[in-house]
Amino acid sequence: xxxxxxxxxADIARAxxxxxxxxxxxxxxxxxxxxxxxxxxxxxxxxxxxAILDSxxxxxxxVGSLDVTMYRDDLAKNPTRAPGPTEIPAGGIDGKTVILVDxxxxxxxxxxxxxxxxxxxxxxxxxxxxxxxxxGHRELPIRADFVGKNLPTAAGERINVRLLEIDPVEEVTxx
Amino acid sequence: xxxxLSTKDxxxxxxxxxxxxxxxxxxxxxxxxxKLPTLRGKTVVNLFFExxxxxxxxxxxxxxxxSADVITFSAKxxxxxKGESLKDTAQTLAAMGADAxxxxxxxxxxxxxxxxxxxxxxGIVNAGDGTHEHPTQALLDAFTIRKRLHGAASRGxxxxxxxxxxxxxxxxxxxxxxxLWLLTxxxxxxxxxxxxxxxxxxxEGWPVELSYDLDEAVDAGPDVIMxxxxxxxxxxxxxxxxxxxxxRQWGLDDERVxxxxxxxxxxxxxxxxxxxxxxxxxxxSPRSAVxxxxxxxxxxxxxxxxxxxxxxxxx
Numbered sequence: 001x002x003x004x005x006x007x008x009x010a011d012i013a014r015a016x017x018x019x020x021x022x023x024x025x026x027x028x029x030x031x032x033x034x035x036x037x038x039x040x041x042x043x044x045x046x047x048x049x050x051a052i053l054d055s056x057x058x059x060x061x062x063v064g065s066l067d068v069t070m071y072r073d074d075l076a077k078n079p080t081r082a083p084g085p086t087e088i089p090a091g092g093i094d095g096k097t098v099i100l101v102d103x104x105x106x107x108x109x110x111x112x113x114x115x116x117x118x119x120x121x122x123x124x125x126x127x128x129x130x131x132x133x134x135x136g137h138r139e140l141p142i143r144a145d146f147v148g149k150n151l152p153t154a155a156g157e158r159i160n161v162r163l164l165e166i167d168p169v170e171e172v173t174x175x
Numbered sequence: 176x177x178x179x180l181s182t183k184d185x186x187x188x189x190x191x192x193x194x195x196x197x198x199x200x201x202x203x204x205x206x207x208x209x210k211l212p213t214l215r216g217k218t219v220v221n222l223f224f225e226x227x228x229x230x231x232x233x234x235x236x237x238x239x240x241x242s243a244d245v246i247t248f249s250a251k252x253x254x255x256x257k258g259e260s261l262k263d264t265a266q267t268l269a270a271m272g273a274d275a276x277x278x279x280x281x282x283x284x285x286x287x288x289x290x291x292x293x294x295x296x297x298g299i300v301n302a303g304d305g306t307h308e309h310p311t312q313a314l315l316d317a318f319t320i321r322k323r324l325h326g327a328a329s330r331g332x333x334x335x336x337x338x339x340x341x342x343x344x345x346x347x348x349x350x351x352x353x354x355l356w357l358l359t360x361x362x363x364x365x366x367x368x369x370x371x372x373x374x375x376x377x378x379e380g381w382p383v384e385l386s387y388d389l390d391e392a393v394d395a396g397p398d399v400i401m402x403x404x405x406x407x408x409x410x411x412x413x414x415x416x417x418x419x420x421x422x423r424q425w426g427l428d429d430e431r432v433x434x435x436x437x438x439x440x441x442x443x444x445x446x447x448x449x450x451x452x453x454x455x456x457x458x459x460s461p462r463s464a465v466x467x468x469x470x471x472x473x474x475x476x477x478x479x480x481x482x483x484x485x486x487x488x489x490x
Contacts, residue, residue: 067199070199070211070212070213070481071211071212071213075213075485075486076485076486078486079486080176080481080482080485080486081485081486082192082195082196083196083199083481084199085198085199085202085330086199086202116212120206120207120208120210120211121206121207121208122207
């Protein structure tokens with residue numbers, strides 16, 4: 001099947017800028033914001049959003065990563081996955097507003113695992129979700145607060161997010 | 176990974192994957208909630224036919240941190256150490272639904288028997304079998320060395336070019352054997368130093384250099400010097416004249432430890448005979464990583480249990 005490009009580099013940049021503004025708007029400023037990216041590409045996106053936040057309101061946006069491998073509900077169905085690193089910023093997450101950042105929101109199961117992982121790490125004041133692409137087909141009552149692009153898909157299609165930090169090109173494709 | 180019986184079976188990549196997972200597991204120990212839900216509903220049986228404190232407790236903590244149910248079964252003093260009874264024990268555990276069995280046995284090869292016999296379907300972890308292997312000890316040693324050398328940047332690294340000198344009772348040491356295979360697979364260079372009576376009859380085909388002189392080995396400035404315990408329970412013949420002479424010739428005393436390079440790491444799998452193979456000064460020096468080894472044991476064993484139990488069953 002051929003891949004069709006749905007977002008180019010400039011589109012991704014614009015989406016992230018908009019998400020950053022929305023985060024600041026809904027949070028009424030940048031106080032007590034912690035961005036946690038879900039490996040692998042969620043972490044990169046979280047870092048980019050943090051950089052944008054910082055350029056709008058200097059000092060905003062501490063960033064970290066949250067690995068959810070150990071909390072997944074499909075571990076017994078797949079070959080063993082290698083977990084990734086979890087890095088929580090020095091201030092912790094207690095009483096903070098945590099923004100979870102992932103590249104694609106699909107069944108919602110990753111986010112369910114992330115919420116469980118968060119509750120073992122502390123008690124945030126609020127948890128929000130930002131995703132670059134929302135492709136639908138939710139299996140759990142979870143929705144994103146900040147979405148780069150809503151992309152209606154068929155279950156058999158694949159969404160590929162490629163980012164320059166680790167991929168040769170920057171784009172979102174559907175195949 | 177279905178079983179962990181020997182470090183000989185581990186490739187460089189598999190070993191690094193295990194060590195990297197252990198890094199993530201180590202982070203859990205620093206958290207407020209020191210528990211992961213990963214192995215919820217799995218049963219791990221610790222089957223210990225031989226005495227142990229740190230390995231048994233370490234496996235127990237590791238399994239509990241991953242939310243597995245743990246049953247610890249010490250067979251000391253009973254007659255289960257005979258072949259047929261091992262079969263009965265295994266079948267009993269299988270009937271109770273054990274998902275993994277951690278076994279320590281005085282007979283070399285007992286875990287292999289359990290894994291190959293078909294008596295039990297569970298994953299088998301060798302926690303020390305006779306004078307054969309002790310793979311999780313080697314993994315935690317490699318983890319400790321890597322952590323000392325590379326700190327927070329340890330992930331994905333091997334031990335290329337690291338020199339490790341293992342000193343003492345090589346003949347009876349499963350720790351030395353497991354470390355030899357694992358450290359060599361990771362790119363390290365291993366030397367054995369021991370009295371001739373405490374070396375195996377043949378080390379043909381082993382990727383190791385032998386020597387009989389600890390002073391020479393110390394002056395060569397190894398990156399790691401690992402002292403082995405003189406195993407009183409296996410000293411059934413006159414391997415050396417007496418303890419004082421052993422200590423003088425092959426013990427790591429204060430004077431020898433002072434001659435090591437400042438960055439050298441002193442290791443000991445424990446339990447230590449202070450004053451025999453290692454002096455108190457050496458064991459408590461800043462070079463010593465003995466307590467780190469114990470702490471890292473939990474993370475490493477969590478990683479092993481995770482790799483053994485989390486994935487889909489490979490048929």
